[in-house]
Amino acid sequence: MVKFRKYISGITVLASGLFLAQSTVSTVLYSPTYDSQKSIANLPSPVAAVEKTILSPKELIDVNLNTMVTDPVLKNANWGFVVYDPKTKKIISSYNENASLVPASTTKLLTTETALNLLGENYRWMTQLEYSGQVDENGVLNGNLYIVGSGDPSLGTNKAGALSYREIIADFVSGLSREGIKKVNGDIIIQTALFKGNISRLPENVVWLENNNYYLPVGTTREISPANEKLIVKKSNFSTDKKFFYVSPYANQMVYAEKYEGNENLTTKLPDAPAYLANTFRTTLVKSGIAITGKVTPKMTDASPESRKLVSAYKSPTLTDIVYYTNQHSDNSLAEALLRTVGFFRKGDQTSESGRIVVKDHLKDIAFDAEGLNYMDGSGLSRSNTVTPIAQVKYLTSLMNQKYYQTYFTSLPIGGQSGTLKRMFNITGNGQIFAKTGTLNKVKTLAGYIKTNSGRTLVFSLLVNNYSGSVDMVKKRMEKILEPTLEL
Incomplete structure (x- = not known):
């Protein structure tokens, strides 16, 4: 600089x-x-x-950067900034552009782009209702019902336009009526090999609860009753800085956040989606007069599968819709599900580790600058994630030639207008900053694109770690740093 x-x-x-x-x-x-x-x-x-x-605007940017170096909020922070011209492939201005920093949720930029690249914009997850056996003249099915899933991360959530459980079940019931089924002598079998493993320990260095957000694990919670999913909150008796400690209901392990502003208990609403769908489906059948003699049972693998007939198929929203929701709302569960999906797509299993390998292989294939990169999860919750500002801007620049770039670009929050940027750039930069945000305790990040007043498209990354003061103070400095770029 x-x-x-x-x-x-x-x-x-x-x-x-x-x-x-x-x-x-x-x-x-x-x-x-x-x-x-x-x-x-x-x-x-x-x-x-x-x-x-x-x-000049460039000189104003550099003056702002020099000012921020001595600013009380940033002077002891680790931070880096780059504004980059994708046409000339040159840095316009920068500070610590090669610093390896925690990116927080700007990690989702890598995860969502990899999914678009490997799966395609129109990819959908399927959840099918099938049956085995025969239906007799009285409408009695002597066989089993099968709910066959594919790891749909939006199933029953209403996210990205996904249908609710009730709507999906109504379609399933209509399908049975079309088949003339009035009674089922058999079980409802859940069959899906995706996302089947319970998480027994907290992932390494992942922020489990922070700023009143309860981050659930990706995968099944089948063994846990949703009614009993309570978060135990205790104030520390041995910490002078009044931090609050939390005990996960999934593991006997403690984590902490700076403050707690909620009620004494937090509840969750994320049961194992296929199991919840199947149990609610069974209840609905009984209530609607279709008796069923068996129970709901999972069967992940089947060495001798029965011959089955398709009754109904529910398609998830497109990957375009899922990526848009993920980036606009910075949805952690969707991001982690995308990581597992690309892992399954390329490696044949649903583990996060396979997903990480696939993402890193993809980044290598497109010549991502891996110096300073550590990709630990799909959402950015892990503080072990690191990336450099220069790597982010070169990566975002390279995507501008991809056929799915417009879909990717559209998924980013817009300054002053949408998503997680709705409360930033309300005056200067309104409608001109298109970026993914990231927030962890003492971490605030932004990376994306700028539409300047002269019509240029620039690429930027601004990663701030270990700042002083409040997150609102950091946001103001970010706005101040980016303001002159609009005049370039």
């Missing part, structure tokens, strides 16, 4: 000559009340006006 003291000094002299009443250079010196003060007349700073007159 270039030092711009000569510009700052020149501005100070000029400002002093033109505005004798102003005794400090407001853009360089920091006051503790800086974030709460507002101009009485709501007028721009005279020095800021002089800066914009004297300096």
Whole structure:
């Protein structure tokens, strides 16, 4: 980064000559009340006006970067920034662009793009109702019903336009009516080889609960009754900084967050989707007058499968819809499911480890700059994830030539308008910043694209770790750093 003291000094002299009443250079010196003060007349700073007159947009970016280096919120932080021109393939301005930093949820940029690349924009997950055996003249099925899943991460959630359990079940019941089935002498068998393993331990370095968000494991929770899924919250008796500790209901292991603002108990609503669907389906059949003699039972593998007939098939929303929802809402469970899906697609199993291998192989194939990269999960919850700002911008630049780029670009939140960026860039940059956000405790990140006032498309990455103050303070600095880029 270039030092711009000569510009700052020149501005100070000029400002002093033109505005004798102003005794400090407001853009360089920091006051503790800086974030709460507002101009009485709501007028721009005279020095800021002089800066914009004297300096080019690029010079203003560099002046801002120099200012932020000594800013109380960022001076002891680890952070990096790059704004990049995808046409010239050159860095416009940067700070610590090669620093290996925790990316938080900007990790989802890698996960969702890999899914689009390998699976295709129109990929859908199928959940099918089938039956074995024969239906007699009285409408009695002497055989089993099968719910055959494929790991649909949106099943029953209403996310991305997915149908509710009730709507899917209504279609299943209608299918049985079309087949003339009035009674079932058999079981409802859940058959899916995807996402079948319970998680018995917390994943390494994953933030289980933070800022009042309860992050559930991906996979089945079949052995846990949803009614009993309670989070035990205890205030620490041995910590002077008043941190709160949480005990996972899934494992005898403790994690902590900086603060807790909820009620004493938090509940979850994510049972094992196929099991929940099957049990609710059975209850609905009984209530609607279709008797069933058997029970709901899982069968992950079947050495001698019965001959079966398809009754009904539910298709998930397209991958385009899933990726849009994932990036707009920064949905962790969907991101982790995408990781497992690409793992199954290429490696034949549903483990997160296979997913990580597939993503890293894909990144290698497209010449991703892996220096400083550590890809540990699909969502960015792990603090072991790391990436460099320069790698992110070169990666995002390379995607602009992909056939699915528009789908990918559209999935990103828009500054001041949508998703997790709705409350940032409400004035300057509104509708011009298209980026994935990331937030963990003392981690705030942004990476994406900028549409400048002159019509250029630029690519940027801004990763901040271990800052001081509040997340809102960091957001303001981020907006300040990116503001001059709009004039490029």
